[in-house]
Amino acid sequence: MNPLHDRDAPLITLLRVGRVFAPEALDATDILIADGRIAALGRDLAIPDGWPVRFIHAPELTAVPAFIDQHVHVTGGGGEGGCGTRCPEIAAHEIASMGIGTVVGVLGTDSISRSPADLLAKVRGIRAEGIAAYMYTGAYRVPPPTLTGDVQRDLAWIPEVIGLGELAISDHRSSQPSHEEIARVVSDVRVGAMLADKRGICHFHLGDGKRGLEPLRRLLEDTEIPADQVIPTHVNRHRALLEEAADYALRFDASIDVTAFDEAGDDGLSGFDAVSRLLERGVPVERITMSSDCNGSLPEFDAHGAYLGMRVARNTALIADWQRLVHENVLPLESALGLVAGNVARVLGLHVHKGRLAVGFDADIALLDHDLQPQQTFVAGKCVYRTG
Structure with missing residues (x-):
């Protein structure tokens, strides 16, 4: 059977x-x-x-x-090197075999050949195979692509939509959104989520650009948006960004998401190393989550932004990094579970039943x-x- x-x-x-x-x-x-x-x-x-x-x-x-993975390219990511570099979709058995019971589907760079409608169809297909699945509306760019033509309507009328993401900042692939554009999108998500009785987070992709987390710091300083409305991910892309993320989490009592990279690169940190460092910096474990970015692309670019090549991310690193945190006594099992279960459920607003x-x-x-x-x-x- x-x-x-x-x-x-x-x-x-x-x-x-x-x-x-x-x-x-x-x-x-x-x-x-x-x-x-x-x-x-x-x-x-x-x-x-x-x-x-x-x-x-x-x-x-x-x-x-069961684990919750809040960042999965269920329809496949990629495309930065042309149509031949589109990543494959993920299969339900690949999700479940890692102990993952819930995923949140996300679009990335490519919201042209892949759309929110494609993402919704895949999410519903995963649900039909027994996995709990949700999605973010939008993608890297602003204005965000949507299902209904409006972010608030997506949140209000589409049950599977629980937020917006992954909106890219500090990355040469982003649409370079202004402070006003970011504030408008986040506020639209907040109101749409209130109407739908959802948490309605904005899941922000962090690139390796020099601005780092400055756009989110300014958002929280200059507006009434609460910190739990915005979740930066890929904060372990390089060491300086992780240190900035630790300061951000401590200053705003904010949650941050670590990516379990298959290969962290020369200046990046693995999920294990990143969580260990954040704990050393005094970031409460309750403010840290881990996700896989699986079936997304891991592209390489030169100093001028020219595409060099890519790999496809998998979710095996998520489980391996999490296991290592327990095996090497960085965290006891009950605390480590928060990184991939309880903390994630709270961040997403699913904590009343997951x-x-x-x-x-x-x-x-x-x-x-x-x-x-x-x-x-x-x-x-x-x-x-x-x-x-």
């Missing part, structure tokens, strides 16, 4: 594991799942005779909240082995990945 099509399973599942981290360690080994949500947690939970229950015994595995293992929350669960490698992934109580 293909786990991604596990739709004929009973409505009730009793999952019995070795340990449960919610993210804090619980005195529980049983998770009762009903109608896609967690109904109970405990030990030796009893089920009445005759109930249609599926029992899953995995005493050697640890249950944690990012924790608790009664009433979505039954999005990753089962990890002793090495913290995902062995099974459940989304809304359905098994979407299983090894072997």
